[in-house]
Every structure is written in C-alpha cells, then in structure tokens.
Amino acid sequence: PRINTIHDIYDKYTKGIPLTMCTAYDYITANWVQKSNCDMILVGDSLAMTTLGYDSTTDLSLQEFNYHVKSVCRTSGPALIIADMPFGSFEASIETGISNAIDMMKLSHKVTSLKLEVGLHSRDGYTIKLIKQICSRGIPVVGHIGLTPQKIHSLGGYKVQGNKKIQDAKELLETALMLQEAGCWALVLECVPHKIAKYITSKMSIPTIGIGAGSGTSGQVLVVSDILGMKDGYVPKFVKQYAQSQDHSITALCKFNSEVEERSFPNDEVHAFKIKDEVWKSFI
Numbered sequence: 001p002r003i004n005t006i007h008d009i010y011d012k013y014t015k016g017i018p019l020t021m022c023t024a025y026d027y028i029t030a031n032w033v034q035k036s037n038c039d040m041i042l043v044g045d046s047l048a049m050t051t052l053g054y055d056s057t058t059d060l061s062l063q064e065f066n067y068h069v070k071s072v073c074r075t076s077g078p079a080l081i082i083a084d085m086p087f088g089s090f091e092a093s094i095e096t097g098i099s100n101a102i103d104m105m106k107l108s109h110k111v112t113s114l115k116l117e118v119g120l121h122s123r124d125g126y127t128i129k130l131i132k133q134i135c136s137r138g139i140p141v142v143g144h145i146g147l148t149p150q151k152i153h154s155l156g157g158y159k160v161q162g163n164k165k166i167q168d169a170k171e172l173l174e175t176a177l178m179l180q181e182a183g184c185w186a187l188v189l190e191c192v193p194h195k196i197a198k199y200i201t202s203k204m205s206i207p208t209i210g211i212g213a214g215s216g217t218s219g220q221v222l223v224v225s226d227i228l229g230m231k232d233g234y235v236p237k238f239v240k241q242y243a244q245s246q247d248h249s250i251t252a253l254c255k256f257n258s259e260v261e262e263r264s265f266p267n268d269e270v271h272a273f274k275i276k277d278e279v280w281k282s283f284i
C-alpha cells in the first residue's frame with residue numbers, strides 16, 4: 001500500500017485539513033492505527049509509561065525503544081512513521097546525537113522522521129543546534145515543545161507550559177520559530193494554553209500538532225492507550241477516551257476463565273480436531 005510522505009502531509013496542511021497522529025508501540029496497536037487511516041504514527045517514548053510500566057520516560061533505554069520501533073515498522077498501511085529520540089540518546093554530544101539519529105533511521109526504511117523534545121531556547125540552545133545538524137544530513141525532524149516529559153525534573157512536574165509568565169509564552173513562540181528555521185518540518189505543542197498554540201500556529205509555515213493544546217493547531221496527536229482506554233489510572237484533562245478497551249478486555253478474559261472452569265470451552269465440535277474413525281478404532 002501507499003505510504004504517506006511528508007509531501008502528502010504538507011498537502012493536507014496547505015488545504016487546511018486537520019492532520020491526525022496517534023502513537024503506537026507494537027505490531028498490534030500500530031496495525032489498528034494503520035487500519036484507521038490515521039495520517040501519522042508516532043512511536044512515542046510514552047511507550048515507557050504506557051506499555052512498559054515505567055514511572056518516567058527517562059527510564060527507557062534506546063535499545064528497548066528501538067525494539068518497539070522495529071515492530072511498528074513491520075506493519076503495512078498509509079501512516080507516515082515518526083520515532084521519538086528517547087532521553088539519553090542525544091544529550092551527551094552533537095556527535096552521539098547525530099550518530100544515534102542515523103542508527104534510528106537505519107532501524108527501518110519506514111522510519112521517515114525523528115522527534116526531539118526541546119526546552120525553551122534560553123536554556124536549550126544545544127538541542128536546537130543538534131536539530132540543525134540532523135536536518136542538514138537529510139533526516140527529517142519534528143520538534144516538540146511545551147510540556148516535554150524527558151525534562152520533567154527541570155520543568156518541576158507534568159504541568160501546563162507558558163500559561164503564567166509572559167516571558168515563557170514569548171519564548172515558546174521564539175523557540176517554535178527557531179526550530180522552523182533549524183529545519184524542523186513539523187512541531188508538536190504539548191500542554192500549552194489553546195490561545196498560545198493557535199497564535200504560534202498562525203505564525204508558522206510548518207504544521208503544528210497539538211496535544212493538550214486546543215483546537216487551533218494544524219493537527220492533533222493522542223496516545224493510543226488513552227484513545228482506547230487501555231489502562232486505568234489518571235487520565236489527563238486533554239484526553240478524550242473513545243473506547244473502554246480495558247473493561248471490554250477484562251470482561252472477555254473473565255468469561256474465558258469461567259468457561260474453562262465450567263467446561264463449556266472448548267467445544268469439541270467447534271474448537272478441536274477430529275481423528276479418522278479407522279485410526280481411532282485401531283488405536284483403542
């Protein structure tokens with residue numbers, strides 16, 4: 001099947017049609033997203049906190065992450081695949097950042113782009129510089145600003161960004177423009193006030209993809225386990241759950257347990273294999 005290119009995404013953006021992006025972490029979830037005709041799959045490092053049960057994305061290793069990127073890339077379908085660069089894979093030096101970026105692109109030809117989290121420009125000139133270097137090597141990059149979970153300790157918690165100080169809101173816009181200048185082809189805006197996100201979007205000539213950023217961005221991204229209601233626990237305000245898969249799944253599993261215990265599963269007429277009569281007769 002035909003796979004969306006960055007060009008296709010731009011076409012849709014230029015026409016003013018909202019872009020859709022959903023995370024996926026393995027072959028099963030990525031297949032669901034592919035079949036939904038979503039524009040883009042993000043193999044997000046939210047993998048750590050959703051599928052792998054870590055308390056923070058900073059606990060995730062590059063090796064663990066790459067294993068999941070490859071499984072998503074084994075799906076076929078239209079979605080353009082973007083992979084996060086996890087914490088620890090690009091901070092040590094420009095050289096290791098570039099070399100890990102190249103290694104991630106080499107995981108599969110289906111990885112079309114990498115995503116990097118970036119702090120406000122006054123604190124994070126490093127990542128902007130790195131992104132420029134990666135882009136100049138022909139590797140498409142999506143920037144990610146606002147709430148950047150890999151920098152959770154310096155941000156002081158999972159909270160809305162750019163909503164309290166004029167300086168922070170101003171710097172969000174400046175950082176967005178600097179990332180566009182550095183070569184990013186799209187920008188994720190996470191947990192910023194919807195008015196700021198809409199304003200930033202209006203000043204950009206690349207698409208913005210929002211999460212917790214309101215309706216004024218060029219597209220929306222959500223975490224697949226949030227959309228599908230795959231686990232319990234805290235659900236952020238910006239999430240809309242379109243299904244309750246956990247409840248549905250546990251109900252099915254309970255039914256399996258009780259049917260086995262009451263011997264109504266398996267049904268030998270339906271779920272089992274026959275032996276030829278003459279073989280059976282000579283056997284007994």
Ligand code: KIV
Pocket residue numbers: 023042043044045046047084144188190211221222223
């Ligand atoms: O890892 C992730 O899922 C993300 C999105 C929330 C943008 O970075």
Ligand code: NA
Pocket residue numbers: 044045046084
């Ligand atoms: Na992420």
